[in-house]
Amino acid sequence: MEEFAAVSGISRPTLSKYFNDPESVRQSTREKVELALTQYDYRPNVFAVNQNRRTTRNIGVVLPNLSDPFFAEIGRKVELACISAGYSPILMSSHGSPEQESRNLEALRSLKPAGVLLAPFGRVSDRRDIEKFSQDVPVVLFDANVEGLCEAFVGTDNFQSVDLIVEYLCRSGQPPCLFEMKSPLNPNANKRRQAYLESMGQHGFEAHVYQVDGEGWGFEEIGRSEGGRLLYEGRFKTDTILCSNDRLAIGMLSAAYNLGIRVGHGDGAALRVAGHDDHPFSRFTSPSLTTIAQDYAAIANRAASTLFNILDTGERLKTREETLFDGSLVMRNSA
Amino acid sequence: MEEFAAVSGISRPTLSKYFNDPESVRQSTREKVELALTQYDYRPNVFAVNQNRRTTRNIGVVLPNLSDPFFAEIGRKVELACISAGYSPILMSSHGSPEQESRNLEALRSLKPAGVLLAPFGRVSDRRDIEKFSQDVPVVLFDANVEGLCEAFVGTDNFQSVDLIVEYLCRSGQPPCLFEMKSPLNPNANKRRQAYLESMGQHGFEAHVYQVDGEGWGFEEIGRSEGGRLLYEGRFKTDTILCSNDRLAIGMLSAAYNLGIRVGHGDGAALRVAGHDDHPFSRFTSPSLTTIAQDYAAIANRAASTLFNILDTGERLKTREETLFDGSLVMRNSA
DNA sequence: ATATTATTTTAACGCGCGTAAAGAAAATCT
DNA sequence: AGATTTTCTTTACGCGCGTTAAAATAATAT
Numbered sequence: 001m002e003e004f005a006a007v008s009g010i011s012r013p014t015l016s017k018y019f020n021d022p023e024s025v026r027q028s029t030r031e032k033v034e035l036a037l038t039q040y041d042y043r044p045n046v047f048a049v050n051q052n053r054r055t056t057r058n059i060g061v062v063l064p065n066l067s068d069p070f071f072a073e074i075g076r077k078v079e080l081a082c083i084s085a086g087y088s089p090i091l092m093s094s095h096g097s098p099e100q101e102s103r104n105l106e107a108l109r110s111l112k113p114a115g116v117l118l119a120p121f122g123r124v125s126d127r128r129d130i131e132k133f134s135q136d137v138p139v140v141l142f143d144a145n146v147e148g149l150c151e152a153f154v155g156t157d158n159f160q161s162v163d164l165i166v167e168y169l170c171r172s173g174q175p176p177c178l179f180e181m182k183s184p185l186n187p188n189a190n191k192r193r194q195a196y197l198e199s200m201g202q203h204g205f206e207a208h209v210y211q212v213d214g215e216g217w218g219f220e221e222i223g224r225s226e227g228g229r230l231l232y233e234g235r236f237k238t239d240t241i242l243c244s245n246d247r248l249a250i251g252m253l254s255a256a257y258n259l260g261i262r263v264g265h266g267d268g269a270a271l272r273v274a275g276h277d278d279h280p281f282s283r284f285t286s287p288s289l290t291t292i293a294q295d296y297a298a299i300a301n302r303a304a305s306t307l308f309n310i311l312d313t314g315e316r317l318k319t320r321e322e323t324l325f326d327g328s329l330v331m332r333n334s335a
Numbered sequence: 336m337e338e339f340a341a342v343s344g345i346s347r348p349t350l351s352k353y354f355n356d357p358e359s360v361r362q363s364t365r366e367k368v369e370l371a372l373t374q375y376d377y378r379p380n381v382f383a384v385n386q387n388r389r390t391t392r393n394i395g396v397v398l399p400n401l402s403d404p405f406f407a408e409i410g411r412k413v414e415l416a417c418i419s420a421g422y423s424p425i426l427m428s429s430h431g432s433p434e435q436e437s438r439n440l441e442a443l444r445s446l447k448p449a450g451v452l453l454a455p456f457g458r459v460s461d462r463r464d465i466e467k468f469s470q471d472v473p474v475v476l477f478d479a480n481v482e483g484l485c486e487a488f489v490g491t492d493n494f495q496s497v498d499l500i501v502e503y504l505c506r507s508g509q510p511p512c513l514f515e516m517k518s519p520l521n522p523n524a525n526k527r528r529q530a531y532l533e534s535m536g537q538h539g540f541e542a543h544v545y546q547v548d549g550e551g552w553g554f555e556e557i558g559r560s561e562g563g564r565l566l567y568e569g570r571f572k573t574d575t576i577l578c579s580n581d582r583l584a585i586g587m588l589s590a591a592y593n594l595g596i597r598v599g600h601g602d603g604a605a606l607r608v609a610g611h612d613d614h615p616f617s618r619f620t621s622p623s624l625t626t627i628a629q630d631y632a633a634i635a636n637r638a639a640s641t642l643f644n645i646l647d648t649g650e651r652l653k654t655r656e657e658t659l660f661d662g663s664l665v666m667r668n669s670a
Numbered sequence: 671a672t673a674t675t676a677t678t679t680t681a682a683c684g685c686g687c688g689t690a691a692a693g694a695a696a697a698t699c700t
Numbered sequence: 701a702g703a704t705t706t707t708c709t710t711t712a713c714g715c716g717c718g719t720t721a722a723a724a725t726a727a728t729a730t
Contacts, residue, residue: 001686011709016688026697026707046445047386048686052715066407066426067615073402076430088442091401091426095411107423110381220619250619257621280402284555284585286592286621336716346679351718361677361727383716387685 008036060108060116066093069280077300102129119143122187142303152321154303161327162195175205180244182211223251240272249275272335287333343371395443395451401428404615412635437464454478457522477638487656489638496627496662497530510540515579517546558586575607584610607670622668630660
């Protein structure tokens, strides 16, 4: 930087100012710097810069599982939001393990991020680790909530979205059974069950919840094996199955196909299957999957802008914010 | 660190040595440090550490598109390999854009990575940017090759893998047509076409290549719309379609289902469809997809270990290495 | 116990930049 | 033109640690 100051004819402190914020120097000097920049190709050393700054422009983005296209997609939107706001996103996947989530936060700590956008595991997350971390760094949660922690939460209104699809299913055929995992990792699953029970009550139908065993993140496999078993044994009380999420539904469709059960809402169909999330693959299943689309873009943008506001004002939120977006019904061929 | 030196009774330079490599200090001192560490919870500042080191422990991992579960999966394996070797992986997705790929490399430059694992776009990548970057930082390519660039390439032997599935398809029914995109972004697609032509020749069958239009990364959509059109118009010369990759095949299956065409190898099936890559979802399609499994784990590990070797010895490879792993046939129900 | 070797301590410099203070220069105002 | 304000230059210190060289100490060998 000293050398660059010499050749550009600008003093080092002024250059320092320029690199912190080009707008903070007079236009004539700015132009001089930018001219020299094209000729000498100098760039500040990130590590030296961040060493003395109390706040970096790094934003940690922590997702539970990048192998899930849902998170890959929402992660991408969050990254783009960061970039366009002038921050540097650092993407981290917890690879399906809450321990890794805690480790990721620890690793982030040393990168001195200005803030963190976290899609936590939820109930399985280590509350204390998240709480401790969020005391030091502003954190905005999205997708899954951890009650009472961090600055804000942005997600989908499961009560609205589930009611929407339950209403549709009841109106267009037999009322739905709910198919889900026995001990869901995700708090949204619990919300959706409550919403299902509530909604069925409101429409005056009897609720039927089917909970199956299964560990880990192989939702499709669980949906296929356990859903297939229930189908084979004829256990579902109605011909309509609402799956707690699309990945289970994808497995269920696979099982139905293998059993020779025709799925759909047309003539000759023996089963209706619906999901939730509008998973990127749900439009390519056979038949294509009727589901609820979450507003990925809105969630990602709101989470990001909430964090940026906190960073800009430099002060934490007085009260924790919760923002829920509506889901929308995506009618396809499976129900 | 000064303070920690005071309370732990160890001099600062010795502590510095310890944090660089705990094995480099006498066992008795190591124990003293580790004892103090449990009590005072000190950790070196990453930025200050990396400022003076010419080489950090950062490994850049650049993938073309995280929304593709294939890359998400191989990226995960690469990350784990880095972590277990004591490096810090930094994952970056190019979001389907070669320009972003170049930007990612630029961004990485400032993080002074010890090395980079790059799954490039291939022909669409900016050769010069990659070449320039790889002069400064050791880069190992994987999945897609860029001829002659970087230290090494690790991927799948498309000639072996395609021959394997062509041979199987020819043996078990009508010889396959090839279904692919007209201007594939990926060099593997070109290799696969050559391999298909070669293999069909060897088995004494006439080759039929169907190339369709389509832009971007929506392979499933292209497979469905264009594949559906070809099916509807009855253009395929045989009843067996080998898709250039699983994502096209997933679209093709969706199209066949919508057209009421029964896919499979059993009685009553009118069409066989096969893919390539063993995409995470290919086992849940209807019917499940017969395909070629790439040895993700081997590719990821070899790419990583090749890079680590270069870093350990501190010298670039004399000759560029190319390692190709065999694919294996995964027989499911679609062909 | 003495000589030899392996480690650690002390002291000091440097990395590349942020930042603060004081004076100089340029731009703007009266 | 002189007074005032804005911006820049000069000077100097500090961030948290790597690294080196010489001196001191501890461990091992003779």
